[in-house]
Amino acid sequence: MDNGLPITLDPEPRQGAQAIRRALFLLRVLAAGGESGLPLKEVVQATRLSRPTVHRIIHVLMEEGLVERHERSGRYAIGTQVPELALARPSRSPLLAAADDILRETSQRVGDTLFLTVRTGNDTLCVDRRIGSYPIQVLSIAIGARRPLGVSSAGVAILAALPAQESRRIAATNEPRFAGYRTDRQTVLSEIADARRRGYGVREVGLVQGTKSISTWIKTADGTPAAALTISAVRTRLGPRREQEVVETLLKAAYEVEQKIR
Amino acid sequence: MDNGLPITLDPEPRQGAQAIRRALFLLRVLAAGGESGLPLKEVVQATRLSRPTVHRIIHVLMEEGLVERHERSGRYAIGTQVPELALARPSRSPLLAAADDILRETSQRVGDTLFLTVRTGNDTLCVDRRIGSYPIQVLSIAIGARRPLGVSSAGVAILAALPAQESRRIAATNEPRFAGYRTDRQTVLSEIADARRRGYGVREVGLVQGTKSISTWIKTADGTPAAALTISAVRTRLGPRREQEVVETLLKAAYEVEQKIR
DNA sequence: CGGTTATTGTCCACATTATGGACAATGGAT
DNA sequence: ATCCATTGTCCATAATGTGGACAATAACCG
Known part of the structure; x- marks a missing residue:
């Protein structure tokens, strides 16, 4: 390699x-x-x-x-x-500051809930959430929610954006924790491969029944993924056609955040 | 003992x-x-x-x-x-919630800056600050400021509210760090004794030249000090007569917080 | 610049510390 | 009252973490 x-x-x-x-x-x-x-x-x-x-x-x-x-x-x-x-740290990270406006605009545009998720060690951590205007919103993930990298679409997206070697290492490390989220290493690895091919992560079977999530990654200047930008909605709202539209919007938003944090 | x-x-x-x-x-x-x-x-x-x-x-x-x-x-x-x-914790502690209104009212009444300081291990930690209306305000301590117990009036107040044995132990533990704040164990111990006698802590020589601070303690139901309530002002604003008035206000505010957190 | 000092970084023989198997206690459940 | 699940404790032993001594930078200075 x-x-x-x-x-x-x-x-x-x-x-x-x-x-x-x-x-x-x-x-x-x-x-x-x-x-x-x-x-x-x-x-x-x-x-x-x-x-x-x-x-x-x-x-x-x-x-x-x-x-x-x-x-x-x-x-x-x-x-x-x-x-x-x-408290010894400044209250707001550069990422959150940079993503603030973009998240607001994007969530208004798409109407569904957006999540900003960072990698922290071998976990994903939800650091911001914006609720959309559509009357049915997926709110299962709260700010502060933390899961092993790999079990959410955001985690898959972040793993997909990492070098293959590292994503494999993390999948192996997190293996013992996967059971609790009804997945396993093989599944995660194939989802990562799919995400790499597509350019974004998808989860048809969200942790909550009947929901679907799509995640794009945000990279820092040195190419390492800094965060993932996720949309979650009831599955019926993310059929093939709308998926394409939404993905474009997310990719654009992610790109804008990337520009701001450089 | x-x-x-x-x-x-x-x-x-x-x-x-x-x-x-x-x-x-x-x-x-x-x-x-x-x-x-x-x-x-x-x-x-x-x-x-x-x-x-x-x-x-x-x-x-x-x-x-x-x-x-x-x-x-x-x-x-x-x-x-x-x-x-x-992020795994609720955003606001019960203490902060309880003190919120009381701090606001009290700082409006007295006109000088108020600080809410908690004990964390062998340190004091400033967790809230309210700026008063008087045109000269002492803002040297920011939220998040952390110092060894004993070097600020808040620290002395908290030590004074602890069992003598424990306050002595902490003063001994913190001794190596005192030098950096231009004090020493003997001074701290005598300040603690003074505070016990008076019922509140005073610092004529604040860490900032020409300022003076007064602190009262807030105890939990089990008698351990939970926090200190401090006023800081330029020294001339805290002469003997006003000191008495201010102390009464602080004691009353501390009492109200104590009631709320039980 | 070369020289001097102050600060940070690394190594490794050794004693102390942290480990985990085995056993004990606690507390629901039935 | 008995069982099972979970939490808590002990202690012989191996492995971990320690700190003295030495090395490498970085900062300062004449």
């Missing part, structure tokens, strides 16, 4: 921090659990770590305030310290 | 996570560096860890996206992943 081009490969990861890496991975898994959090068991399954290890790390994170445990349910979730640490 | 009362002592901290604890401590130190971040050297000083250890951990955190390095300055700062993790 080495074609001599200056592809930026990740330098071999630094050693001597297994525990820290594990803890951060745990945090991301917990983040995927959102406000309601996850029971220990699911965290163990998603991480493929031993239960004692997960237990120990999660309790240390609790002592440190990065994780909370819900009184009633016993589920573990992201704690108050995390947003507190986040 | 054991008087038989059911004082909640921290259970002995869990073992087997030295590295994780260190990494989180590093994150908090970096958070104190705000947007501009800190050079490695200062992180080393603040943490009292060996330089190789800090270096290794910080670079792992960079690989994981929790820390960024500024291109120009080479300083390390909190990275994009942190706010991304924070």
Whole structure:
């Protein structure tokens, strides 16, 4: 696969921090659990770590305030310290700022809900959502929703925009988590291939019954995908003809965002 | 010191996570560096860890996206992943919601800038700020500003509201960081004692020349301090007589917040 | 410029730390 | 009252993370 081009490969990861890496991975898994959090068991399954290890790390994170445990349910979730640490950063990322106007205009034009989704590690994260004017809107994904790369059309689009090698690596890494979303590695890999061929990602069978999603990718100057732009609607609203129209609109919008963030 | 009362002592901290604890401590130190971040050297000083250890951990955190390095300055700062993790939580804490109206009314009444500051670990963190109507306002502290407990009037107030044992422990822990704020443990301890006697914290010599701050504490139902309510103004605006008036207003506002969060 | 210092980065022998198998406790469910 | 599912704890042991010593830059300066 080495074609001599200056592809930026990740330098071999630094050693001597297994525990820290594990803890951060745990945090991301917990983040995927959102406000309601996850029971220990699911965290163990998603991480493929031993239960004692997960237990120990999660309790240390609790002592440190990065994780909370819900009184009633016993589920573990992201704690108050995390947003507190986040205050050290400017409130709005360049991407969000750049996409703001474009999202508004585009969602008005197409009438359906638009999502802006970024990649964060091996996950997708919904960072903005604009509701359209059509009376039936797909709102299943909220801002902050996090899923393994590959299980949503946005995730597939982002994987399709990555070098094949890396997308395969991520699909392999996320494999243990796919079961929870009723998919598997083979399916994801073929969806990625489809998306590469088409130039955009599609999901006929959304996580919500009867919905369909289409995603285009947004690349940074160096060619790595920065985000995905997704439209979701009830399936009947995205038949072949309209799919073409909508895709054109999305591609144009994605291109505009790309220009703004350079 | 054991008087038989059911004082909640921290259970002995869990073992087997030295590295994780260190990494989180590093994150908090970096958070104190705000947007501009800190050079490695200062992180080393603040943490009292060996330089190789800090270096290794910080670079792992960079690989994981929790820390960024500024291109120009080479300083390390909190990275994009942190706010991304924070999206897993509801946007607004109960405290902020409860304090919202009260802060607005109170800042209108007194005319000077009000700050709402919480304790997070061994730090204070400014989580809200309301600017008053008087033409000279002290704005030195921004939302997100983080300092070791003890160096601001808010920090002193919170320490004063904690059990003596714990406030002493924190003052000792933070000692290495005090130098950077031109204070020391002895001074802090005596300020805490003063605040306990008075019922509120005062700082005649603010971090900014010629300003003065007064802080009252806000306690949760279980008696632990949840936050501090601070007024800052140019010193001449807080002479003895007005100090009394302002303190009464602050105490009343703090009491109202306390009622709301129970 | 060459030289000096301040800061950041790397290496690796070694001791401490973190690991996970096995066992215990808790708490619903029936 | 008994069972099953889930969470919690222990501890011998291997592997991980540590920090002293050395190296490489970057910043400063005459």
